Amino acid sequence: MKFYNLKENDEQVSFSGAVKQGLGRNQGLFFPENIPQFDNIEKLLALPMVERSVEVLYPFVSEDLTKAQLLDIVTDAFNFPAQIQPISENRAILELFHGPTLAFKDFGARFMARCLQAFSAKEGNNKKITILTATSGDTGAAVAHAFHGIDNIRVVIMYPKGKISLLQEKMFTTLGGNIETIAVDGDFDDCQALVKQSFDDKALKEAIGLNSANSINISRLLAQICYYFEAVAQLYRQKGAAALDNIVFSVPSGNFGNLTAGLFAKAMGLPIKRFIAATNANDTVPRYLKTGEWSPNETVATMSNAMDVSNPNNWPRVEFMLKSGLVEKDCVSSVSIDEEQTQMTVIGLAKLGYISEPHAAVAYKALQYNATDEEFGVFLGTAHPAKFKEVVESTLGQPIGLPKELADCASETILSVEQSTEFNDLRQYLLAKA
Numbered sequence: 001m002k003f004y005n006l007k008e009n010d011e012q013v014s015f016s017g018a019v020k021q022g023l024g025r026n027q028g029l030f031f032p033e034n035i036p037q038f039d040n041i042e043k044l045l046a047l048p049m050v051e052r053s054v055e056v057l058y059p060f061v062s063e064d065l066t067k068a069q070l071l072d073i074v075t076d077a078f079n080f081p082a083q084i085q086p087i088s089e090n091r092a093i094l095e096l097f098h099g100p101t102l103a104f105k106d107f108g109a110r111f112m113a114r115c116l117q118a119f120s121a122k123e124g125n126n127k128k129i130t131i132l133t134a135t136s137g138d139t140g141a142a143v144a145h146a147f148h149g150i151d152n153i154r155v156v157i158m159y160p161k162g163k164i165s166l167l168q169e170k171m172f173t174t175l176g177g178n179i180e181t182i183a184v185d186g187d188f189d190d191c192q193a194l195v196k197q198s199f200d201d202k203a204l205k206e207a208i209g210l211n212s213a214n215s216i217n218i219s220r221l222l223a224q225i226c227y228y229f230e231a232v233a234q235l236y237r238q239k240g241a242a243a244l245d246n247i248v249f250s251v252p253s254g255n256f257g258n259l260t261a262g263l264f265a266k267a268m269g270l271p272i273k274r275f276i277a278a279t280n281a282n283d284t285v286p287r288y289l290k291t292g293e294w295s296p297n298e299t300v301a302t303m304s305n306a307m308d309v310s311n312p313n314n315w316p317r318v319e320f321m322l323k324s325g326l327v328e329k330d331c332v333s334s335v336s337i338d339e340e341q342t343q344m345t346v347i348g349l350a351k352l353g354y355i356s357e358p359h360a361a362v363a364y365k366a367l368q369y370n371a372t373d374e375e376f377g378v379f380l381g382t383a384h385p386a387k388f389k390e391v392v393e394s395t396l397g398q399p400i401g402l403p404k405e406l407a408d409c410a411s412e413t414i415l416s417v418e419q420s421t422e423f424n425d426l427r428q429y430l431l432a433k434a
Contacts, residue, residue, distance in 0.1 A: 001060055003030040003218060006316055016064040016119045019112065019219045020129070022212035023199045029317055030218045032060060035267045035326060042241065045233040049082070050074050052233065053226040056268070060222055061115075069118055074226075077110035082227040084234040084378070087354055091367060094231045095381045101171055102384035102405055104258065105142035107227060108220030113146040115219050116153065116211075130208040130430065131155045132198055134191035136254055137164045137306035138383055141171035143213045144179045155213075156430065158182045158191040161418060164305055167387050167406050174412035180433070181416040182426070187299040189311050190421045192255075197423045204427055208434045215257025216313050224261030225268070231378055232270055243376060244271040250367040250379040252359040253277040253285065254307035256314040258380065259332070263318060267326045273375065274331040278366035280304045283336035284311065302339060303391045304358035306383070335366040346395045355400060357385040357392055 003018040005011035007028030013021060018030040036059035038044055044052055053074050058067055065073070083095045099106025116129065131153060133143055140157045147155045157172055161183035173181040184191050195212055198204055215221060228249070235243045249272060251259045259277050266272045277285055280302040288294050296310040321327050337345075345361040345368075356364070363379035371377040385392050386402050393399055402410065419425050 001063060002033045004033060005029070006031050006320055014063050015061045015218070016115075019115055019217060020119065020211060022210070022217050023196075027196050027199060029216055029314070031317060031320065032218075035264065036060070038269045041269055041271060042236070045229070045236045049226070049230045049233070050078055052229055053078060056226055056229055057222055065115075065118060073111065073114040073118060077114050077223070078107065078226065080106070082107075082230045084231055084238075085354070087349070087352055087364075090373060090375070091364070091377045091379070092235075093354070093356075093360060093364070093381045094227065094378050096227060097381060097384040099142075100405060101138070101141035101145050102387055102403065103138035103142055104224070104227070104380065104382040105138045105220075106146070108215065108223040108257075109139070109142035109146035109213060111223035112213055112217060112219040113150065117150065120152065128152045128154060128209050129211050130434070131211050131213045132195055132430070133157055133213045134188060134195050135159045135164075135172070136188040136308055137168045138387075139214060140173075140181070141168065144172035144175055147213070148175050148179055149177060154178055154180070154208075156180045156182065158184050158194060158426075160187045160191060161185050163187060163301055163308065165388055165390065167389060167410065169414060170409045170412060171406070173414045173416045174409050176415055182429070183416045183418045184421060185418065186421040187301075188309055189299050192311070192313060194421065194423055194426050198426065198430070201427065204430065208430055214313070215255055215260075221257055221261050221264065224258060225265045228262050228265035228272070229270055232272070235376070235378075245273075246375045247272050248274055248276065248367070248371050248375045248377050250276040250278050250363040250371070250377060252304065252307055252363040252380060252382055253279050253334070254282075254309040254312065256285070256312040256318055258382070260314045260317045260321075263321050263327050263332070266331065267321065274333070276363075276366045276370045277332060277334040278363040278379075279334060279336050280307050280342070280362055281336065281338060282308055282310050285315065286334040286336045289332075289334050302358075303342060303388070304362050306359055307362065333370060335369050337362045337365045341365050343395050346392065350396055355385050355392070355396070356381070357383055357388040359383060
């Protein structure tokens with residue numbers, strides 16, 4: 001299967017090309033030339049997660065990977081569960097934080113890292129790759145841990161200085177080795193803009209072998225399709241075929257890669273009724289769906305900091321799918337949840353016996369506003385609450401423990417350098433250490 005540039009359709013590459021290239025010309029996002037369809041969904045849902053994921057992903061990657069190679073990659077990348085936990089009779093959370101960095105981005109980052117390793121081994125290529133990525137919190141840790149120690153891959157992660165939680169920061173800024181981290185004096189959109197400028201600089205791109213591990217990379221998105229299938233499979237096992245008629249996913253949305261993956265799953269035939277894109281005060285998409293005007297405001301810092309994105313880079317993929325008819329136009333709605341609502345929802349979930357963090361709380365509150373009692377609402381738990389220990393403890397007035405993954409890095413020294421939002425500063429840094 002080929003993947004083409006949504007901005008310049010004549011640029012078409014293989015899966016390996018899309019993964020290694022990251023972005024197309026003119027900062028265009030790659031998109032598959034067709035979406036594979038699965039007719040016998042119930043047979044697919046009956047498979048274990050790894051075997052099912054191979055079937056889901058193989059049509060996209062068959063030009064570059066054998067099924068046996070893909071099985072090896074998926075077995076290694078998805079070696080932790082995605083777990084449905086009931087909250088009430090018709091509401092459940094899909095916990096996606098059981099991987100090594102306690103966040104949903106472990107799925108995509110580990111899959112991408114192992115794909116790049118497989119391509120390098122196949123090509124016998126010792127050319128160095130520089131992974132440049134921006135993070136609003138969880139991407140940094142997932143990418144850093146997925147690529148840490150891999151030969152010939154340099155990872156440079158930029159994040160907004162002072163705008164992510166300390167434990168989030170420590171998970172990816174303390175590793176050293178081939179992992180370099182930059183604290184940028186700006187917000188996430190500034191970091192993402194620097195990534196885009198780097199890709200537009202052809203000389204820089206060639207000199208350092210530039211790639212990106214953000215959710216703009218198609219491999220990240222394809223991996224995330226698999227946990228939507230796993231969620232529906234678990235509901236199918238628990239509730240039978242009748243459960244497949246009325247499932248609504250509420251997705252905490254920042255850069256909109258998670259929602260994009262869900263729409264891919266729906267386009268492939270997975271029985272999802274619709275999606276709610278739950279945002280915090282950074283409400284570009286809810287306003288756009290209401291008014292038809294794309295008008296990003298200045299990014300606002302919130303307690304759900306991984307969603308502090310005003311200009312989501314995956315939105316062109318979402319809009320293309322809606323406008324092209326790959327999914328129904330009315331299958332996506334969007335709700336903005338403010339800080340007070342988020343706090344009260346964390347408290348409300350605790351009263352129901354579930355300790356949550358702000359991002360999942362935003363998604364749960366959006367379900368309360370937007371889903372009916374007849375619909376089965378699943379909201380995504382994208383990070384372990386301990387990654388937001390300070391805000392959760394202050395909201396609930398009670399301590400929460402640290403899992404080993406966080407305890408191990410809590411006392412480590414942050415190794416980041418600080419930089420401005422000027423592209424030339426980043427360019428000089430990247431070339432100086434090339």
